[in-house]
Structure formats: structure tokens, C-alpha cells
Amino acid sequence: MFRSPVLLTRVALASLIANALIVVTGGAVRLTGSGLGCDTWPQCTDGSYTPTRELGVHGLIEFGNRTLIGIVGPLAIAALVLAVLHKRRELIVPGALVVAAVAAQAVVGGVTVRMTLNPWIVASHFLLSMVALVPAYTLYARVRKDKPAAWVVPGPLRALVWALCGTSAAVLLLGTVVSGSGPHAGDVKAARTGFDPQAVAQLHTDAVFLLVGLTLALWLALKATNAPSRAVGILVVVELAQGIIGFVQYFTHLPVILVGAHMAGACAVWIATLAVWNELRTKG
Known part of the structure; x- marks a missing residue:
């Protein structure tokens, strides 16, 4: 089952979609004024990894965006593992780059909160998502092609x-x-x-x-x-x-x-x- 080309294609596509979707949800955080809904990182607020009642709806929105990393990350790892299992060398590098980009995004997201939404760091957070889409799309495109x-x-x-x-x-x-x-x-x-x-x-x-x-x-x-x-x-x-x-x-x-x-x-x-x-x- 894990060596199914269809599974590899679907996981690569899901990873690409997830990396684009997290940009949209990140935008929703900013547009609803929820950028500091969780006022610290990696915790949501001092003493709690989840939003407290005092943080209100902004805390829920910000925390919801953070939890998406629990979808984006596993999909990126799954795509890389499947590429290795299929012994497709041309897929391993872009797969690894997606995993690295997702990890970097988590760190930059934390820095963004710590720096009270400095506009230049917010910009780098968005641009890193665009960078992540490059290997994510490359992986998906190469899965569907068998020619150099x-x-x-x-x-x-x-x-x-x-x-x-x-x-x-x-x-x-x-x-x-x-x-x-x-x-x-x-x-x-x-x-x-x-x-x-x-x-x-x-x-x-x-x-x-x-x-x-x-x-x-x-x-x-x-x-x-x-x-x-x-x-x-x-x-x-x-x-x-x-x-x-x-x-x-x-x-x-x-x-x-x-x-x-x-x-x-x-x-x-x-x-x-x-x-x-x-x-x-x-x-x-």
C-alpha cells in the first residue's frame, strides 16, 4: 500500500495544498486582529499551551492557525518518507526541503509573535511560505512525471x-x-x-x-x-x-x-x- 504511486501523488498534492492553505489562515489571523491572540511562543500564554478564556476569540483564531502545523508537518514528512520508499531520488531533495521549510516556518512564526508583529518579520513569514511552495510544487510535479x-x-x-x-x-x-x-x-x-x-x-x-x-x-x-x-x-x-x-x-x-x-x-x-x-x- 505504501508503495502505491497513487498514494504518493495524493500525499504530495495534499502537502502542496496545506502549504498554501496555511498562508490563507495566517492572513485571517492578521485580518481579524488576532496576531497576538496568543501573546507568547511556544506557549499560547504564560503557563498554558492552549488559549485561556481571557484571550477570547482572538486567542482561538491564533491558536487555530498554530495547530495547522500539526497537519502541514506530518504531510511533508509523509511525502518524504514515501519518496524514499519509492526509491525516487529526484523526489527526496524537494521532499526534504519542504520538511525544512515547514520547520523554519514554525520558528519564524514564534519570532513574529515575540517581536510583536514586526512588519518585516511578518513579511519574511509570508515569503518563507512562498519559498516552501517551490519544493512542494516541484515534488508534486515530479511525482507526476517520469522523464528528466x-x-x-x-x-x-x-x-x-x-x-x-x-x-x-x-x-x-x-x-x-x-x-x-x-x-x-x-x-x-x-x-x-x-x-x-x-x-x-x-x-x-x-x-x-x-x-x-x-x-x-x-x-x-x-x-x-x-x-x-x-x-x-x-x-x-x-x-x-x-x-x-x-x-x-x-x-x-x-x-x-x-x-x-x-x-x-x-x-x-x-x-x-x-x-x-x-x-x-x-x-x-
């Missing part, structure tokens, strides 16, 4: 793929600066970056326009060369949907529900970007 990775596009288009991936990462980075400069700090005690929210939002928007332009250029180039273009087409759709959410949330003064949807969309854009890389790097 190789470029399926010519040299000039490879440079365009690199530029697209780099710009997508830059959009995520700038998004954390926007979040760290805006009103949703996670707690009234939390500091802000001090940057002008409108200025950093405009910079983020400029990067998004560049990303969409690069994606459309790559899609047209792939169509012209009869190269695989399905993943890039999906990325275009995801980017446009995310852009609409971004504009609406900005002009409606950042309602919590739309900010949360935008965070989920950030995961979707990044995963779709990784899918482009995988499609153009993998035969078959």
Missing part, C-alpha cells in the same frame, strides 16, 4: 521565462511591503513600515503590470513557436483575476474579505508561475 527535466523552448524564450519568474517573485515581495504599510497590522500594538501606503501600492501595481506584460509576451511567443502554452494561459487568467481583486480592494478601502482573497490569489499566482516553469522545463 529539460528545456522545451529555445534560448531567448528561456530568458523570458526567467524574467517572468523573477518578476512574479518581486510582485510578492512588494506585496508584503504594501501589507506592512497598510492598516491591517494584526494587532493595535504592531508597528508599520513607515512607508507611504499609496507610494508602495503604486510600485506594487507597476510590477504587476510588468508581470502581466511578460506573461502575455511569453504566451504569444509560445503560440508562435508551437511550444506548450497551456500553463502560461492559465497564469494570464489567474493574474487578471488577482488584478481585479487588487484594484477593487484598493478603491473600496481594503475590506477584510477582499484582502484575504488577495492573499489567496497571491498563492494562486505563484503556484501558476511554478506551473509555467515546470511545463517548459519538463518533457512529455
Whole structure:
């Protein structure tokens, strides 16, 4: 049973989904003002690992997000163990990296609380989740492919793929600066970056326009060369949907529900970007 390829595929997919889901729940913690619902770490409050009645609903929300590590961690370990049992060497490194990233996330999460939601540490907490999605997606993609990775596009288009991936990462980075400069700090005690929210939002928007332009250029180039273009087409759709959410949330003064949807969309854009890389790097 443990050597079943179907089981390995399902566990790898579950690990990928869990690593994306914990970003969304982490966003819910911040958007509900529950960032310090548990005011210390690894305990929830002095003398208790679980939230007390005094901590109220904020304590429950923060503690709920913390307990998700009990799902994300075991799934990552299970995927790694199954990769070893299947003797798939190409799966072991990304599997191990997911486990390491999950462990690092737990530590950074603790530091975030200890530092009273310092915006730069909060940003690193989010970005580490994006880093974790790279090996998580790589593991899932490799499970489904039995051929070695190789470029399926010519040299000039490879440079365009690199530029697209780099710009997508830059959009995520700038998004954390926007979040760290805006009103949703996670707690009234939390500091802000001090940057002008409108200025950093405009910079983020400029990067998004560049990303969409690069994606459309790559899609047209792939169509012209009869190269695989399905993943890039999906990325275009995801980017446009995310852009609409971004504009609406900005002009409606950042309602919590739309900010949360935008965070989920950030995961979707990044995963779709990784899918482009995988499609153009993998035969078959």
C-alpha cells in the first residue's frame, strides 16, 4: 500500500495544498486582529499551551492557525518518507526541503509573535511560505512525471521565462511591503513600515503590470513557436483575476474579505508561475 504511486501523488498534492492553505489562515489571523491572540511562543500564554478564556476569540483564531502545523508537518514528512520508499531520488531533495521549510516556518512564526508583529518579520513569514511552495510544487510535479527535466523552448524564450519568474517573485515581495504599510497590522500594538501606503501600492501595481506584460509576451511567443502554452494561459487568467481583486480592494478601502482573497490569489499566482516553469522545463 505504501508503495502505491497513487498514494504518493495524493500525499504530495495534499502537502502542496496545506502549504498554501496555511498562508490563507495566517492572513485571517492578521485580518481579524488576532496576531497576538496568543501573546507568547511556544506557549499560547504564560503557563498554558492552549488559549485561556481571557484571550477570547482572538486567542482561538491564533491558536487555530498554530495547530495547522500539526497537519502541514506530518504531510511533508509523509511525502518524504514515501519518496524514499519509492526509491525516487529526484523526489527526496524537494521532499526534504519542504520538511525544512515547514520547520523554519514554525520558528519564524514564534519570532513574529515575540517581536510583536514586526512588519518585516511578518513579511519574511509570508515569503518563507512562498519559498516552501517551490519544493512542494516541484515534488508534486515530479511525482507526476517520469522523464528528466529539460528545456522545451529555445534560448531567448528561456530568458523570458526567467524574467517572468523573477518578476512574479518581486510582485510578492512588494506585496508584503504594501501589507506592512497598510492598516491591517494584526494587532493595535504592531508597528508599520513607515512607508507611504499609496507610494508602495503604486510600485506594487507597476510590477504587476510588468508581470502581466511578460506573461502575455511569453504566451504569444509560445503560440508562435508551437511550444506548450497551456500553463502560461492559465497564469494570464489567474493574474487578471488577482488584478481585479487588487484594484477593487484598493478603491473600496481594503475590506477584510477582499484582502484575504488577495492573499489567496497571491498563492494562486505563484503556484501558476511554478506551473509555467515546470511545463517548459519538463518533457512529455
